[in-house]
Amino acid sequence: MLPGEKCICIFGFCDIRNFTDATEVLQEGVMVFVNEIGQIVHGIVDKYSGAANKNIGDAFLLVWKFEKENTKLNYRDGELELTSSLPVSQICEMSMISFLKIISGLKKSQKL
Numbered sequence: 001m002l003p004g005e006k007c008i009c010i011f012g013f014c015d016i017r018n019f020t021d022a023t024e025v026l027q028e029g030v031m032v033f034v035n036e037i038g039q040i041v042h043g044i045v046d047k048y049s050g051a052a053n054k055n056i057g058d059a060f061l062l063v064w065k066f067e068k069e070n071t072k073l074n075y076r077d078g079e080l081e082l083t084s085s086l087p088v089s090q091i092c093e094m095s096m097i098s099f100l101k102i103i104s105g106l107k108k109s110q111k112l
Helices: 019-047 086-108
Strands: 009-015 051-056 059-065 071-074 079-082
Touching: 009 019, 009 086, 019 051, 019 059, 019 086, 059 086
Parallel strands: none
Antiparallel strands: 009 059, 051 059, 071 079
């Protein structure tokens, strides 16, 4: 087994509301619907320094990883801690902005 490495990340989770109902109504068109949502979600997250980690049907797992230089090891308990710095604040803010932009983008989409 390969040795692992600890890191600190922000995880976000998006879920398509009433997906079962949409599946019943759209039937074979449901994948076009999900792909359109995925394109908006992935595009915005990528633009704001995050990554779409996993898609599972109607759910999207998103992640923003902090760089090693923005973390420090707490020798007392062996846990990683974030440093208080501008890059840390920016990643936190970009993750929040991403979700606001995703909500806005979905509401404004002509295709959806």
